[in-house]
Amino acid sequence: MKRMLFVLTFVAFTLSLASAQRLPDVARPENYKLTFTPDLEKATFEGDETITIQVLKPTSEIILNAVDIDFHDVSVTAGGATQKAKVTPEKEKEMVVLAVEKPLSAGPATLHITYTGILNSEMRGLYLGKDDQGRKYAATQFEATDARRAYPSFDEPDYKATFDISAVADKGMVALSNYKAVSDTPGPGEKHTVKFATTAKMSSYLAALVVGNFEYIEGSADGIPIRIYSTPGKKEMGRFVLGAAEQIVSYYDKYFGIKYPYGKLDLIGLPDFSAGAMENTGLITFREVILLIDQQHGSPGLKKTIASVTSHEIAHMWFGDLVTMKWWDDVWLNEGFATWAASKPLLGWKPEWNFDLDDVSQNSGTLNTDSLANTRPIHQAAETPGQIMELFDGIAYGKAAAVLNMLEAYLGPETFRAGVREYVRQHFYGNATADDFWTTLARVSKRPVDQIMPTWVKQEGVPIVNVKAQCSGNSTKVTLSQRRYYYDRAKFEAANDQLWQIPVCLKGSAMSSGKCELLTKKEETFTLPGCSAWVLANAGAGGYYRAGYDPDAVRALAKDAEAKLSPANT
Ligand SMILES: [Zn+2]
Numbered sequence: 001m002k003r004m005l006f007v008l009t010f011v012a013f014t015l016s017l018a019s020a021q022r023l024p025d026v027a028r029p030e031n032y033k034l035t036f037t038p039d040l041e042k043a044t045f046e047g048d049e050t051i052t053i054q055v056l057k058p059t060s061e062i063i064l065n066a067v068d069i070d071f072h073d074v075s076v077t078a079g080g081a082t083q084k085a086k087v088t089p090e091k092e093k094e095m096v097v098l099a100v101e102k103p104l105s106a107g108p109a110t111l112h113i114t115y116t117g118i119l120n121s122e123m124r125g126l127y128l129g130k131d132d133q134g135r136k137y138a139a140t141q142f143e144a145t146d147a148r149r150a151y152p153s154f155d156e157p158d159y160k161a162t163f164d165i166s167a168v169a170d171k172g173m174v175a176l177s178n179y180k181a182v183s184d185t186p187g188p189g190e191k192h193t194v195k196f197a198t199t200a201k202m203s204s205y206l207a208a209l210v211v212g213n214f215e216y217i218e219g220s221a222d223g224i225p226i227r228i229y230s231t232p233g234k235k236e237m238g239r240f241v242l243g244a245a246e247q248i249v250s251y252y253d254k255y256f257g258i259k260y261p262y263g264k265l266d267l268i269g270l271p272d273f274s275a276g277a278m279e280n281t282g283l284i285t286f287r288e289v290i291l292l293i294d295q296q297h298g299s300p301g302l303k304k305t306i307a308s309v310t311s312h313e314i315a316h317m318w319f320g321d322l323v324t325m326k327w328w329d330d331v332w333l334n335e336g337f338a339t340w341a342a343s344k345p346l347l348g349w350k351p352e353w354n355f356d357l358d359d360v361s362q363n364s365g366t367l368n369t370d371s372l373a374n375t376r377p378i379h380q381a382a383e384t385p386g387q388i389m390e391l392f393d394g395i396a397y398g399k400a401a402a403v404l405n406m407l408e409a410y411l412g413p414e415t416f417r418a419g420v421r422e423y424v425r426q427h428f429y430g431n432a433t434a435d436d437f438w439t440t441l442a443r444v445s446k447r448p449v450d451q452i453m454p455t456w457v458k459q460e461g462v463p464i465v466n467v468k469a470q471c472s473g474n475s476t477k478v479t480l481s482q483r484r485y486y487y488d489r490a491k492f493e494a495a496n497d498q499l500w501q502i503p504v505c506l507k508g509s510a511m512s513s514g515k516c517e518l519l520t521k522k523e524e525t526f527t528l529p530g531c532s533a534w535v536l537a538n539a540g541a542g543g544y545y546r547a548g549y550d551p552d553a554v555r556a557l558a559k560d561a562e563a564k565l566s567p568a569n570t
Contacts, residue, residue: 001143001335002276002309003392021093021384022156027053027062027109029154029161031198036126036150037168037191038138038211043119043128045138049151051111051161060103062111065148065155066096067125070116076100078109085111094148094385113152122274125149126209129272131231137173137212139270139285141278144328144392145385147204158326158431160201167194169211176210176229178202178282180264199281200261201429203324208280210268217242221249224260229268230292237292241267244307244349248314251345256318257421258428265317267291267310277309279316279338286313304353308342315341319420323427328388330434332378332457335392336400340408359405360541366398367546370462371487377460378403379434402544403456409542410452410503410516411445419444452501452518456544461485463500464546465519469508469535469553476508476532481523485546500545507539508532509560514539534560 033050047069053062055078062076066089074085076098085098098111119128119138124146129137140150148155167175171190175181179197186192199207215235216227219242226245228238245267253259262282269288277286290309293302319341320334343355369375378400382388408416419441423432426440434457435450442449464485469478482502486492499522507514510530517526528535534556537547549557 001278001392002312003397021095023063023065023095023154023159026057026059027055027154029053029159031162031164032151032153032207033164034151034207035166035168035193036138036209036211038119038126040119040128040136040138040170040211043121045117045119045126045150047113047115047117047151049111049113049115051113051153053109053111055104055106055109058103058105060100062098062104064096064098064152065094065145066152067094067146067149068118068120069096069149069152071096071152072114072116073112074098074114075112076104076109077112078104078107094145096152115152117150120149123272124274127272129212129270131213131271133231135213135231137210137214137270139210139212139273140208140280141274141285142205142207142280143275143278144205144331144388147207150209151207153204155204157203157205157324157328160203160324160429160431162201163199163207165196165199165207165209167196167209167211168192169194172213173211174214174229176208176214176266176268176283178206178208178280179262197263202281202321203431206279206281206321206324208278208283208285210270210283210285214268216266219243219246221246222253222259224249224263224265226265227267228291229266230288231269231271234269234288234292237294238267238269239295240293240298240303241291241306241310244310244346245314247349248307248311248345251348252314252318252341255341255344255417255420256424258318258322258424260317261322262317265314267313277313279313279320281317281321284310284313286310300353304355304358307346307350307353308355308358311342311345312338318424322429323424324431326431326433328382328391329379331388331391332396332400333434333437335396336378336404339397339401340404359401362398363402363405363541363544366394366402367462367544369394370399370460371485371546373486373488373491375460378457399544400457403453406456406503406542406544407441407449407452409505409540410518411441411447411449415445416441419449448501448518451520452503455500459498459500461498462545463498463502464548465502465504465537466548467535467537467553468550469532471531471533474529474531476510476528476530476535477525478506478508478528478535479523479525480504480517480519480537482519482545483522502545503543504537504545505539505542506535506537508535509556 031052035048037046175194177196269291273287315338438453502519505516510532
């Protein structure tokens, strides 16, 4: 997901484990059969749902997530017998208890639920939107915890299941979901019923549906049809993003070494949409203004934003959708990765747009936030929907991306990519933790990634690395020391024992290329080849830390800045 307002401020993060809202691990879903019948005039929808589950241990209760759902008939079938279930909502937990008289034994069972939901005006769950001509549509926005407003579900990311989605749409309206339509038949009444192909296993928050008046233009990448949908009359404004999306899909196909796996990709611009964009599997929803643009007269700045958001969302198709975090406390890895990846496919496509320099300037904004006393660690526990939504902030996007960038610079792009590929290959259609990610990277790179990453992810703040260089004969001794950086002078000078493992890429004036070292102590001395007048600590600007130099070193650096430093460093 890309949030629209990138607010880099933090509120104190309070966590009360007493209000834990996790489902008990009593049953797991395997498949959802879902038919949605939206009534755009009445702002409601009818749902017909069959969930195939595996009961893990004998129980007389199945607990699902549900919010604002009016249950009609609920039955459970197991061992050839069907029984009615008693429905007890637990509103504050956003759950519902389905109780049966005869306990279910471990093994397969089927839940059948009919219900009515609300097409709300809050732009979450399955909601009602309106275009500038007053035409109504229904669309979904589920991340993080709003799938439960559209269908009773095991609404936690590691309960992955396959989906068979159908939509009953008004005459003339388009219905879109994660996968291609396999049939479109007239009825009931004046309506028509669109049935979509069975999906691969995916998390509840990645299911999606849009029903309304839309038109499209189509292209393709590596045999995958790509469509850009807009409200009527605007489809030509999708030309720019269609070109971008084609480039991006084919770039990631190669980067991940796994071809885009969902059969088709639709991008749709919605007039009413709460986030910037959302990576629903195979159907990415966007706020209309950051998808559609006049190819000739649109501003380059907005085109860059559109291309970059599109690239972020398409990166999620692999990193986030194909492999998903086990729980929301690791959502930073999804968002950090997609943010880190976004500029990569665009560098070769539009080199004149200097996306790499944008990353560097974004980095300095994140460094500023992270130098405040009330910043938070990247990894943060979260249990309730409110706590989970607070995790989608500048730290999860910007800092996590910057730390991944530093790791890539340290390991080298090829090795980093080999680790990413291995991680995706291992957890394909499943879930993983951040620990799984850096354990894999450590194994593939044979570098201590599993030692480095916790120091960046589990503690808050950012270090400053002080550099003292001394030429002696044919080499240069560089003493590096680290401490946490604060804008607050008193805090900065106070004792602080925080320690990071910092990959520092050093480049001296006498060196033709940089050399990366790992600073693991408060102070450490490294030897560089050649007699250098100055040594730069963040060669290539890939690091996430500040660097401090003696006044003499700054003067020597300034003299050579134009001739010897890259634009990213200046
Ligand atoms: Zn995202």
